[in-house]
Amino acid sequence: MMATFSGLKVFSATKAKEREELGQRITTWLRDHPELTVIDKTVTQSSDREFHCLTITLFYTQG
Structure with missing residues (x-):
């Protein structure tokens, strides 16, 4: 069972280059939001x- 979450962030990519860069986009977003804790994906x-x-969908809690 998934823990209760307060929000989610969806990252998607269709083109090959976008798919290659997806990990970096997610890493940058996580660094920009240190107040969030990812609890599931x-x-x-x-x-x-x-x-x-x-x-890739990240489920998070705030605080």
């Missing part, structure tokens, strides 16, 4: 014939 991948989308 989900990673979702979806695709069609042309595009592959990677989505």
Whole structure:
């Protein structure tokens, strides 16, 4: 069971270069928000014939 969360942040990327940079985007966001504690995450991948989308959702508490 997931702990209670106060917010979530969704990061997604469709293009290959965006997917390569996704980790750095998340790291930067976490550094910019030290008041948040990530308590859970989900990673979702979806695709069609042309595009592959990677989505990372972070669930957090404040304080």
